[in-house]
Amino acid sequence: MVGRIEVISPVRVDLAGGWTDLAPFTFDHGGEVVNFTINRYIRAVRESVDSEVVISSDAPFRSGLGTSGSVNVCKSAIMSGGDVDDLERIAENAYQLEISEGNRCGRQDQWAAAFGGFNRFVFIRDKVEIMPFEAMNSSKNFLRKHLLLVDSGIKHNSGSIQDGVWSRYDDGDSEVHEGLQIIRLASRKMVDGIQRDQRHLVVESLIETCRGVDLINTEIHDPFREVIKPLLAEKSVMGWKALGAGAGGIAALLCSPIGIKSARDAMNSADWEILEWDFEENGVQVL
16 A cells, blocks of 8 residues: 555536435436536545545535535545546445445535546436536536626535435425426436537526425525525526535526626625636546
8 A cells, every 4th residue: 555645536516417316216217417527626635554534625515516525535545545547436435435424415426526527427226327428618618607606605414404305205295206307307408508508408407407406395595595586587697506405505606698797796795705616627636
C-alpha cells in the first residue's frame, strides 16, 4: 500500500430525475437521472496507511449538491490505494459506504462524483447503466450563463422527508406514485433539450420536475417559494428546482435572458448566496 494519498471529486447538479434512483422505485419501475458536475470539490487526504482521512470541501455540506456521495467516492479511492481505473467499482464501494453509515440514498451522487461531466444514468434494480449523452456546446453555454445556483442557507435533514415519501409510496399513495413517474419522464425531456439545444424542453423539464416533486412532498420546495414565486410571475425565472432530496439548501434557477439581473437582485435582497460555478468534465482524481 502507498503512503500519502490526496484525492478530489466534484459535486453534482441534478437537473432531472432525482428521487427515482432509490429503491424500491428502481426495482418496481427503474429510475433515470440527468446531472452534471461542477468545479466545487471534496478533497480527502491520508498522510500514511495508519492515518485518518481528513476531509475538506469548497461546497456547502447537506445542501443538495451530493457532497456525501463525493466524500465517499474520495474515501473509496483512498481505500483502493489510489487506484481509480475502475470507476464503477469506486462508485459502488462509495454507495455501500454511505449505506453502512445509515443513510438512505440512491446511486446518482456516487456515480456522478466518480465519472464527472454530463451524465445520464438509468437505475435498474441495484444496477446502474451509463447512457451515452453529449451536451451541445451551445446548451452548455446557455446553462453557464443563465443557470443560477443559489444557497438559501437553510439547513435541513432530508431523512424525515425521505422516510415520509417512501412510507407513502409503500402504502400505495397515488400522488407519490404519479409524482415519481412525472420526475422520471422529465429526465428524458431534459436529455433531449440539452442534446439538441432545445431550450424550451429544458424549461418544460424543470416545470414538470417541480410538479412531480410537489406531488410527493410540498415541503421540499416550500422554503424557496416566497422568494422565487414573484420571479416566476414576472418571467425572470423560467424554471427551477431544489437540488437534492431535502427541504432547503441550494436551488437551481434557470433565468430568462432579460431576467438574470432581476433574479440576482432578488437573491441579494433575500441574503441568498449565489454560487459561482463552471462545468467540471473530470470525476474523481488522485493528485
